[in-house]
């Protein structure tokens with residue numbers, strides 16, 4: 001898939017409809033930054049926004065995927081194929097990111113606890129052990145933040161109320177209370193705060 005071509009296509013169609021990036025973002029419940037990311041070819045729309053995007057800008061899914069207007073009718077199956085391909089690719093990437101997140105948080109937690117126990121056992125309560133624990137704490141905090149970043153980037157959260165699947169920002173995830181990867185988040189669609197489950201794709205199978 002040619003992201004740049006798709007981005008340019010979205011931009012041209014948006015301008016043809018006399019919509020600003022902000023206006024389109026609002027209609028799709030995404031950020032303005034997301035629209036600009038698509039248009040610059042740095043990403044493509046999530047499958048959850050595709051139907052609305054196509055409807056608002058008045059093109060078919062196949063035209064979007066190909067980044068140009070297409071005439072003729074016999075392209076439906078091909079578009080479906082590409083869409084499925086996109087979803088499974090994303091799912092795999094997200095699974096890898098979650099694995100990285102777990103590896104980082106688990107390893108750093110073990111490492112942290114290990115260092116503290118070792119320090120206290122060998123050095124007792126001196127200045128040196130204070131310094132070592134302080135450094136270990138700092139490293140641990142950094143590792144947790146990196147883990148969180150992976151979690152923010154990977155997959156979606158599913159609202160318990162309306163089952164809408166949405167992306168949460170790094171900041172939202174940072175402040176949300178959580179139980180493993182299930183987080184207490186506000187749904188952008190129904191605006192209810194629920195215990196949203198982490199899911200790897202933006203649509204249920």
Ligand SMILES: [Zn+2]
Nearest residue numbers: 159162187190
């Ligand atoms: Zn909801």
